[in-house]
Amino acid sequence: MSLILKGFLLIGSLTADAFPLQSSRRPLVRPFHSLKSDEDGGFDPEFVHVMVNGLPGAMGQEVSAACLRKGMRIAPIAFTGPGLEGSIMVKPEPNCPDDQQVEVKLITGPPEGSGAGLEAINEFTAGLPVGHQLIIVDYTHPTAVNANVAFYAKNNLPFVLGTTGGDRELLMDTAQGKWAVIAPNMAKGIVALQAGVDMLAQSFPGAFSGYTLSVQESHQKSKADTSGTALAVSASLEKLVDTPFDTDEGITRFRGDDASKAFGVPESAMGGHAFHTYFLRSGDGTVEFQLQHNVCGRNVYAEGTADAVLFLSRRMAVDTNAPQVFSMIDVLKEGGI
Structure with a gap:
């Protein structure tokens, strides 16, 4: 860079409300889950499962790799666009051993795939150990971003949104009162x-x-x-x-x-x-x-996105009854990246 x-x-000094697209909200609703802390008071990234919507796109693959490198797990399901269904192998490094790779099933995202998508998410989260957390990362498409955010909000799914475009005012209103990090740039x-x-x-x-x-x-x-x-x-x-x-x-x-x-x-x-x-x-x-x-390249954005996921998981554990929309400035101020 x-x-x-x-x-x-x-x-x-940095201001938390530096941009309209980066503004923080502080409404109250029920959190999706809380993250288990480890013995020294920190948080174990292995408890965080990341659903990377936007695979098999290049940004989705970069984010998956960054999350794996930071010790998080990649969920075996992801939303994709119509006609891209199937599966993909994601990996932390290009030439890593097979046992470090994760196969991800690609399913059509909202609104067409809302029913099947929610069923797949519920099936996956039902099998998670106590204290584990699912957080969604969205790098999809400007034409899909508002429908996706509406789906996440309706189903109380915490998410990190790197997708730009769409109706941003509507998007922020929809996300109000939910756990999210939303920013036009993750670097x-x-x-x-x-x-x-x-x-x-x-x-x-x-x-x-x-x-x-x-x-x-x-x-x-x-x-x-x-x-x-x-x-x-x-x-x-x-x-x-x-x-x-x-x-x-x-x-x-x-x-x-x-x-x-x-x-x-x-x-x-x-x-x-x-x-x-x-x-x-x-x-x-x-x-x-x-x-x-x-x-x-995309690495600087992918690394920042992975750090935003960890930041959100920590805040969900600390402020269990205070869900809100954060910005990357919030992440930066807390030393999360």
Whole structure:
């Protein structure tokens, strides 16, 4: 991951409500389960079973591997898209022994597969030892994310949501009062950067009055929606320029290989990358500030997602009667990643 800051000095402390998409909620409902603690007061990752919805996608496989490396277990079932049913072997490392691999059955997710999906989940959780926990990770598709969250909320299933897109306001309302971590970005460094930019915007609103904001972002061509990170950071930068920012007009997306290469993405990262550059330009064109963060691959997001799962399991054990929606800033502040 590379980061270039031109013109910005990020100082101060992180705020838990740094972005609308990262805001914490604190409603009350019954928790799904509580996690058993080990003798020294910590939590044994082996008690955490992770259902990775979005397999056999590349992000789902990366998250599965990261969870296995951190000692968690992968549930043998996962939601997938129509036509992708079957099974897949997930593993912590590419060349690991067979006994470290887990076979996962792929079933159609909500809304089409809600009945069969709930039956499979109930069958699996019924066989879990006392104190063990199922937590869902969702890296599915923008068109499926609202139906998925509605399913998780209705059935009191704790979840970590990395899928972007969908109706985010409806999504947050649906998740209210449930155990969840929801964030447009799961990478520690970028989360801290986002919080710093928001702190700057809150401390010095209008400091760049008269400037124009524009954004360029490139992802692998399989990403269907505009970058959630670009939307979140531009929302903070909008406060600095003190001018309404049209995300449709102001954010340029690169998805094809040729366009991404021209943007500076290396050939080796065509299958998975996230390059962002934000421009603040003065009205007369004599001054320009740039904020840039570039990521090749998916590992940094997968590791952060796995840490978010562990964070959620710990909070469920400590605050058993206080389910809420957390952000990755909450995870970062607690030292969970």
